[in-house]
Amino acid sequence: MAPFPTFTTKQLVDLLRECxxxxxxVDLDGDILDLAFTDLGYDSLALFNxxxxxxxxxxxxxxxxxxxxxxxxxxxxxxxxxxxxERV
Amino acid sequence: xxxxxxxSPRHVITGIGAVAPTGLTCADYWSAVLRGESGIRxxxxxxxxxxxxxxxxxxxxxxxxxxVPGRLLxxxxxxxxxxxxxxxxxxxDAGADPSAMPPFACGAVTAASAGGFxxxxxxxxxxxxxxxxxxxxxxxxAWFYPVNTGQISIRHGLRGxxxxxxxxQAGGLDAIAKARRHIRSGTPLMVTGGVDGSLSPWSWLCLxxxxxxxxxxxxxxxxxxxxxxxxxAVVGEGGALLVMExxxxxxxxxxxxxxxxxxxxxxxxxxxxxxxxxxxxxxxxTMxxxDAGMAPADVDVVFADAYGVPALDAAEAEALAxxxxxxxxxxxxxxxxxxxxxxxxxxxxxxxxxxSIRDGVLPPTVHVASPAHEHLLDLVRDAPREQRVSSALxxxxxxxxFNSALVVRAAA
Numbered sequence: 114m115a116p117f118p119t120f121t122t123k124q125l126v127d128l129l130r131e132c133x134x135x136x137x138x139v140d141l142d143g144d145i146l147d148l149a150f151t152d153l154g155y156d157s158l159a160l161f162n163x164x165x166x167x168x169x170x171x172x173x174x175x176x177x178x179x180x181x182x183x184x185x186x187x188x189x190x191x192x193x194x195x196x197x198x199e200r201v
Numbered sequence: 202x203x204x205x206x207x208x209s210p211r212h213v214i215t216g217i218g219a220v221a222p223t224g225l226t227c228a229d230y231w232s233a234v235l236r237g238e239s240g241i242r243x244x245x246x247x248x249x250x251x252x253x254x255x256x257x258x259x260x261x262x263x264x265x266x267x268x269v270p271g272r273l274l275x276x277x278x279x280x281x282x283x284x285x286x287x288x289x290x291x292x293x294d295a296g297a298d299p300s301a302m303p304p305f306a307c308g309a310v311t312a313a314s315a316g317g318f319x320x321x322x323x324x325x326x327x328x329x330x331x332x333x334x335x336x337x338x339x340x341x342x343a344w345f346y347p348v349n350t351g352q353i354s355i356r357h358g359l360r361g362x363x364x365x366x367x368x369x370q371a372g373g374l375d376a377i378a379k380a381r382r383h384i385r386s387g388t389p390l391m392v393t394g395g396v397d398g399s400l401s402p403w404s405w406l407c408l409x410x411x412x413x414x415x416x417x418x419x420x421x422x423x424x425x426x427x428x429x430x431x432x433x434a435v436v437g438e439g440g441a442l443l444v445m446e447x448x449x450x451x452x453x454x455x456x457x458x459x460x461x462x463x464x465x466x467x468x469x470x471x472x473x474x475x476x477x478x479x480x481x482x483x484x485x486x487t488m489x490x491x492d493a494g495m496a497p498a499d500v501d502v503v504f505a506d507a508y509g510v511p512a513l514d515a516a517e518a519e520a521l522a523x524x525x526x527x528x529x530x531x532x533x534x535x536x537x538x539x540x541x542x543x544x545x546x547x548x549x550x551x552x553x554x555x556x557s558i559r560d561g562v563l564p565p566t567v568h569v570a571s572p573a574h575e576h577l578l579d580l581v582r583d584a585p586r587e588q589r590v591s592s593a594l595x596x597x598x599x600x601x602x603f604n605s606a607l608v609v610r611a612a613a
Contacts, residue, residue, distance in 0.1 A: 132337075135271040154272055162275070162338035169334050 120171060120193040122146060125163075125186055132166045133159035146187040157181075164189075173197055212384040212463070213612050215456040216295025216444030217552045218287035220396055221539050222258040222437050225268075226290060230549075231556050234564045235585050239538040241420045241435055246400045254414040256423045257400055258437020258540030270356070276339035277352065278317025280438060280545075284349040284396035285356060287442040292357060295444035296457055297390060300358045308361030308388050309354045310380045311442070312372030312395035312544035313346040314599075319401035320344055353392055353442075361388045369599025371468070373440065373547035374607040378466035380445050389450045394548030398438020408436055411600055413510050421568050424541075426507035426534050427514050427580055429571040434509040440545020441552035448612075460555040464592065464610035465493025471602035482506075482604045483520040486596065489606035490524075495592065497525045500608065502563050502581075504550040504595040507534035508541075511573070517596065518574035531588075533581040535564040547597035551609060554593035558611050562587050 126141045135141055136154030145153060150160055160180045168175055173196035176182060183189035219226070222240025223233035233240070240258050249255040260283065265274060268289075269282045277285070288309075292299070299307040321344035327335040342348055347365035354363050362383045366376040373395040380393035399408070408414055415433030417423040424435035445463075446456065467488030469481030490497060503525070506517055521532060535553050536546050553564055563586040572580055592610040597603075 130271075132275060134273060134275045137271055158276075158338050158341075159272070165334060165338065 132163040211448040213448040214460040216291040218290030219441040220283045221439040253416045278320035280398040288353040305361040307359040307390040309392040311350045312376040314543040316346045317344040318399040318404035322403040368603045371597045371599035371603035371605040374605035394442040395544040396440035397543035397545035426509040428569040429573045435540040437540030441548040459612040465489040465608040468605040485604040485606040493608040501590045503532045506596045518577040522577035528579040534566040550595045
């Protein structure tokens, strides 16, 4: 049996780029896990758009206030992976 | 509205940004105009076979990420990206830096005809074919009429007056006039004009249903305003944005360009169909001249609305001959090289008029080989006409009865 899929930093960065674009002043390939989304150039609408794509692609339901709760990529990854684990 | 001789602050246009089927910069567009080069071609954005109209002033594909910040790409319709390109060019041309000015010193007024139709169509397709979860959150504003004003204001930090004017195709002149009012009320700098475009199947269908679109598939014969062969309009995408400043403040900061000023403006609305009363176009022109404190003889050139629909062309020719006398003023329609850019055409005509003033040349009307109103109109055809230009009248009509007229004049 295959291991549970895990939502990785790379997958998050790919979806951020696609759903919300990329601020030229930010290096998303750098160490971003604990930086605030606002410092990465993403506002709440950018996160909302990305989160709804994550929910769709990974068939997870995230908490209603996930955008407010996840202030950093690491916090969002944890919430998504918890959602994936719960799903199975 | 008062004329030029009041105590309210005077203004000057200090920057121009233009995007057109023939160029993504003001310089490229203007040199194409002087070469008489047309950007009207068979649509490639989508397959137009099956539609009665198949040609458009389509802006060729370009790499948007080279011009527009990455964060803005997922949230912008094509016409908004073009507006951002024009706004950046206009501010750079003016040498103005809104971020270095007081917080509410700068504002924006743009015109729109339909908003981001292409973006909206994509999201509606996602909604109906896949479901609500597939719709971009950015649909919330990307389709919206004031979206260009909003995106330009956010990008450049324009926190003063912000508005969008919707008056079908005539709104571009109304927007520029509204910017002038903001300068007169004390705002130092306004970005104004309009960039528009809507080349998607959904908007194409709406445009064709207007009954005013040319069915000719020949890019050189589809849009022939004031020609006996005229059979309708061709639309395109693009427009222009201007930087308008309080003249005194522009002088203080050492603005390098002074393209001219908006000397006069008026807008009228047509009477109810069947009322027997004349259309409002002529009245808009005479009121704009009165606002400018100018006589018809003071106008060096008219940038016609030039719809390409025979009855509308005849009405405009009669209105112009009525005001200026038969063949009383050179008339031109450089939009024969771009198509009608919805709410972007009139601002591009204003930009073109300012360049005519700068360079002393009247841009040509192309493809018109069989003039229909030669006894009324002195049409500048095929090649530019060199002459001194110190003022120009720009005329614009929108479907549903909108008429606007605006006079630009060399800066005092």
